[in-house]
Amino acid sequence: MTLTLVKAWTAAKDRLKDAGIDQPSIDARLMLEVAAGVTRTEIVTDPYRELTAEQVATLNDYLDRRAKREPVSHIIGRKGFWKILLQVNKNVLTPRPETEVIVDEVLKAFPEAMPFSMLDLGVGSGTILLAVLAERPAAKGLGVDASDEALAVARDNAANLNLDGRAALLRGDWTAGLGDASFDLVVSNPPYIPTAVIETLEPEVRDHEPRLALDGGADGLDAYRLLAPEILRVLKPAGMFAVEIGHDQSKAVEALFRDAGAGEVRTVKDLSTYDRVVVGVKNPLETGA
Structure with missing residues (x-):
């Protein structure tokens, strides 16, 4: 199944919310930006852009780490x-x-x-x-x-x-x-x-x-x-x-x-x-x- 930016963001938000993470929407967006190499604006203006298999794998790794309460800043390496x-x-x-x-x-x-x-x-x-x-x-x-x-x-x-x-x-x-x-x-x-x-x-x-x-x-x-x-x-x-x-x-x-x-x-x-x-x-x- 292909994963678009908007679907990836939504799924990431839901996963973090289920894991009890505060501000799941913001965290999901920040990690998606880095994993997919996009800006916040691109997520909004080009929501149906498809992620590559490598980008999906990177995002899933980020989400696994965040669910274990590793800070987003450590995961993406910037703040x-x-x-x-x-x-x-x-x-x-x-x-x-x-x-x-x-x-x-x-x-x-x-x-x-x-x-x-x-x-x-x-x-x-x-x-x-x-x-x-x-x-x-x-x-x-x-x-x-x-x-x-x-x-x-x-x-x-x-x-x-x-x-x-x-x-x-x-x-x-x-x-x-x-x-x-x-x-x-x-x-x-x-x-x-x-x-x-x-x-x-x-x-x-x-x-x-x-x-x-x-x-x-x-x-x-x-x-x-x-x-x-x-x-x-x-x-x-x-x-x-x-x-x-x-x-x-x-x-x-x-x-x-x-x-x-x-x-x-x-x-x-x-x-x-x-x-x-x-x-x-x-x-x-x-x-x-």
């Missing part, structure tokens, strides 16, 4: 974020819409033509760093990560986006070895999930995302305790920071940054109205005190 498309795999966190709050706050603070230097701690696939650099052509940035595998993904993404000339990537332990007052902007999406909570997460996250990028210690705050004073150390006076947080961590993370000497500390909510990002500045050097 959209902000205005860029990123390669992803099991060695990096899948970019999430909530993290776009950081990009939005940064772009509000740094006009398009302004040259500035940024640091992305725990850069992963390059998500935040590359999204900002793509929007701010006068900026340059450094991404640091403890994972060689994650850095390999980030390097590929930087090259694919023609941003490798402005994005340096370094294996390191957070800010170790970085000089004082070196950056105008520091961003981070550190691990913030309490250790005991990880086993309760959806299988897509619990079984397929790198544990190093998830586990924030007993209360989820281990990374912030280390990062708050270190981010203030490497920021230039009046420099800005923005860090992603868990939905119930606003007060604790704000306090850590205030105690480290940050000013104008506030929390920004995501589109679901959850507390999502703590932002602030390094107080300018006092004179005549």
Whole structure:
């Protein structure tokens, strides 16, 4: 039996729905696009195009994997974020819409033509760093990560986006070895999930995302305790920071940054109205005190 694009999409949606997958229609379309080498528009405008036997086999393999709760981003090897498309795999966190709050706050603070230097701690696939650099052509940035595998993904993404000339990537332990007052902007999406909570997460996250990028210690705050004073150390006076947080961590993370000497500390909510990002500045050097 021949399988057309519209029949393949419908059958894939039904199969994923039966498997209990959230958003089966979207997942089915994304996998069909890659398996059949088509765009979303082509599925709509040329619905009766027939798939080859090889394309059907590829789609069925994708559906088998998704039914076992492997993330779509890992299956197709890519994920959209902000205005860029990123390669992803099991060695990096899948970019999430909530993290776009950081990009939005940064772009509000740094006009398009302004040259500035940024640091992305725990850069992963390059998500935040590359999204900002793509929007701010006068900026340059450094991404640091403890994972060689994650850095390999980030390097590929930087090259694919023609941003490798402005994005340096370094294996390191957070800010170790970085000089004082070196950056105008520091961003981070550190691990913030309490250790005991990880086993309760959806299988897509619990079984397929790198544990190093998830586990924030007993209360989820281990990374912030280390990062708050270190981010203030490497920021230039009046420099800005923005860090992603868990939905119930606003007060604790704000306090850590205030105690480290940050000013104008506030929390920004995501589109679901959850507390999502703590932002602030390094107080300018006092004179005549």
